[in-house]
Amino acid sequence: MSEKLEVILVDIGNSSVKTTEVSQGIFREEMVWGSFQEVAKKYGKVPMMISSVRKIDANQLRDLDAKVLTYQTLMPITLDYETPETLGADRIAAAAGANEMFPDQDNLIVDMGTCMTIDLIDRSGTFRGGIISPGLKMRMKSMSHFTDQLPDISNEWKKINSVELGKSTKECLLSGSYWGMIHEINGVMSAMSRNFTSLNTIITGGDAHFFESKLKAHIFAGSKIVQKGLYRIWKYQ
Incomplete structure (x- = not known):
């Protein structure tokens, strides 16, 4: 060094x-x-x-x-959240990063990891809330875990034919997990765009590249959005 x-x-x-x-x-x-x-x-x-x-x-x-980083850290954004002590630091950092990268837009951040989070930070720099739902592998594993006969496809899903209407049980499980997430994200984007006309959608997280080509208009940010937010907050201290 x-x-x-x-x-x-x-x-x-x-x-x-x-x-x-x-x-x-x-x-x-x-x-x-x-x-x-x-x-x-x-x-x-x-x-x-x-x-x-x-x-x-x-x-x-x-x-x-x-x-x-915690909700009590001095930061350049405002948290409009009823239980800020429960708000994940990664979500705070991503919001700060999105607001810096696209300062004059309302930003919808889709983070695809173990869980999927969809958060909104508006153009004023206010974190408005979001959605938490199971991530891709969690959806696959949970259907097997909570039933007697459905298989766990989480380690083989890339080899299964990806279609919206499955013709086998494994295809149906993949459709429910993978295509279910796509329709969930597109649905949230559509709903939010009715109130936030300058909506800018950013996708990030470890599984984001699996979905990049299937989603409506968006920006792929990789993992840099969290790092940019962390750096911005660190400089703000």
Whole structure:
């Protein structure tokens, strides 16, 4: 690390830990880690801004220059949410990132991970609320888990013919999971556009690339939207 690092942006999700190094406002390549302990060992005293959907043991932060994003963190957006203490840090960071990337628009953020979240931040920078529903694999696994005879297709779904009307049980399970999410997203986009005429839809998350070509007008943001939001909030402190 010849160049001095400004901050390490850490996104701790349900299934992975992602980091991005920032030097003089320039984002370096995203890295994926097995645990936060690995990140702490690698970066030591470098400042960190952390978004986590999991609880972080305070002992892990004791010797680090780290800020953990919560609803109480000073931030450049407003949270119009009745239970802000329950609002995921990843959703807050994504909203801050969307508002910075597209500041004069109402932004609908579709995050496709373990769960799927659809959140709205309006052009004034106010987080207006959202939707949480099962993600792709969770839908597949749950149908098998809560029934006696339906199979779990979560590890083989890419090999199954993807059609809206299935001709086999596995095709039907895939249709309900995959096409069900597509129609859910398009339905929310249509409903929100009636009240927010400048609606800009952004898709992100680990499963987003599976859906990119099937959705109505949208912008694919990869994972950078959370990192941009984290950096924006870190600078705002």
